[in-house]
Amino acid sequence: MTVDAKTELRRRTLSRRDLVTHDEAHAASLAVVERALALVRRFAPRAAETGEVVSVYWPIRSELNTRPLLEALAAAKIATVLPVMTAVKRPLTFRAFSPGDDLMKGPFGLSEPAETQPAFDPDIVFSPLAAFDRRGYRLGYGGGIYDATLSQLRAKNRIVAVGVAYACQETDAVPTEPHDQKLDFLLTELELIDFHG
Template identity: 70%
Template sequence: MTDVKTDLRRRSLARRDLVTHDEAHAAAAIVAARGVALVEQIAAKAGFEAPIVSVYWPIRSELNTRPLIDALANKGYRVALPVMHKVKHPLIFRDFTPGDDLVKGPFGLSEPAEDKPASDPDILFSPLAAFDRKGFRLGYGGGIYDATLAELRPKKRVTAIGVAYACQETDNVPTEPHDQRLDYLLTERELILPV
């Protein structure tokens, strides 16, 4: 299973790395608009007055979520960024407002400082290496988002949204019992409701 996942991850990330600057810029704008509309729809359906929305801060060739963060903040949503403190352990989520300084975390990621309030999100946008239409994601191998959702979902209703380029889609993501399904997948081409 590990070799299959490693090979799929490598191939999918290689495709993602081929996305041009112009394509990436256009995709970020599309995903920001669709992401805000989806948050509004989820909040209305669930009766959330003010949902806490976690959005990842992009690294490497990940689809750029900074326009989504800005758009959500401009609409008045409370935005939180994930903070990674240990592999295979749940994330912590700290409040973030565009313009806040970020610090380098222990794994080299840009994260809110420890003095920012922590809270559990109601809606969570997740990065990924590959995805399928059943709602399964292949991450980077650390098991962090699976551990996070496994901890959050028994405590509260959490909507998980995978964010990726359409080129990262695969027919079938190999799964294991601990793998958590996503509720939606958002690409520059479409919003996918897993079946």
């Protein structure tokens, strides 16, 4: 599939996402929390004691709101980090975050923890996306950042990659390239999809 086809797919799925109403968005943000926590408990059952780290994105534009999940993880005493963008097609770094911490605008306009916050590699990564399919592939925003990040993290350790999206962002087949990293799970307001099943 050409770059133009990817661009068109991204445009279509993001346009659908933009149509989610405020009430639907609020309900979806709450609906994903329990399934997300169940995944964390499954893959890091003693995270509060053993220090496994969970990365959750800070939502922008019409992304599914993960702030209730960040609050639930903090209440469960599970260490969380937010991604920090350094450059296009370069892996993210991850800095410690707790609800209530001040965020700063990073060089790419994203809300990020301060540079003084310690950096950690996450064990579980919840990532945003533009589109997904039932094979476990995600279409991002075109920068290749999460593919580079997952590749780097997987080279060092076993991680669990979880896409987070509205059900309306599903497509029949995401166009893939050799460098694309598959997700382990996909979480929507309606279901948890296990790509190992």
